[in-house]
Amino acid sequence: MTREEALKLVKEKIQNKNIVRHCLSVEAVMKELAKYFNENSEKWALAGLLHDIDYEETKDIPEKHSLLGAEILQQHGVDPEIITAVKAHNEIHGLPREEKITKALFCSDPITGLIVAATLVMPDKKIVNLSAENVLNRYKTKGFAQGANRETIATCKELGLSLEEFVKISLTATQNISNELGL
Numbered sequence: 001m002t003r004e005e006a007l008k009l010v011k012e013k014i015q016n017k018n019i020v021r022h023c024l025s026v027e028a029v030m031k032e033l034a035k036y037f038n039e040n041s042e043k044w045a046l047a048g049l050l051h052d053i054d055y056e057e058t059k060d061i062p063e064k065h066s067l068l069g070a071e072i073l074q075q076h077g078v079d080p081e082i083i084t085a086v087k088a089h090n091e092i093h094g095l096p097r098e099e100k101i102t103k104a105l106f107c108s109d110p111i112t113g114l115i116v117a118a119t120l121v122m123p124d125k126k127i128v129n130l131s132a133e134n135v136l137n138r139y140k141t142k143g144f145a146q147g148a149n150r151e152t153i154a155t156c157k158e159l160g161l162s163l164e165e166f167v168k169i170s171l172t173a174t175q176n177i178s179n180e181l182g183l
Contacts, residue, residue: 001046001077005076009053010049016055023052024180025116025173026109028173029169029173030045032169032173032176033108047104053072054068062090066087103158106152107152107154111156118130118135118138131171132168
């Protein structure tokens with residue numbers, strides 16, 4: 001599946017523009033992580049872009065989230081490694097995260113939410129002016145962006161990255177698509 005086909009599918013399946021932007025953010029982070037680890041950046045980016053393909057259909061049924069997405073992706077002939085990563089990103093299923101792409105998707109999903117939330121509390125609401133230090137301070141603030149699971153973000157260590165390194169890579173990736181995100 002090409003990126004264009006994947007984006008078309010995302011826009012068909014997801015009407016909420018914030019969820020589409022979230023998928024674009026995770027795509028950017030995954031692509032940047034793939035470059036960092038010298039992995040297949042197209043494959044990793046597709047995993048990020050497609051990870052929440054079933055979100056609107058399963059938002060009230062969390063135990064089906066990512067399983068339905070995997071079925072949709074199988075029907076479209078998506079790479080099995082991407083499908084495995086998509087399934088495992090929902091920790092409710094307790095699936096093992098053994099491959100690097102799967103570990104990367106798991107921690108990339110919530111970091112994008114933390115970065116966007118940190119941007120939105122800045123006076124100018126511009127992601128390009130957000131610093132890694134600011135994101136790390138928000139990470140340490142217990143009540144801030146509670147949906148951005150800190151334990152999940154911290155699994156970046158399974159990739160051999162410190163939290164600081166992971167935040168820098170993720171922030172750079174999302175800043176690079178600031179126009180697409182409208183931030």
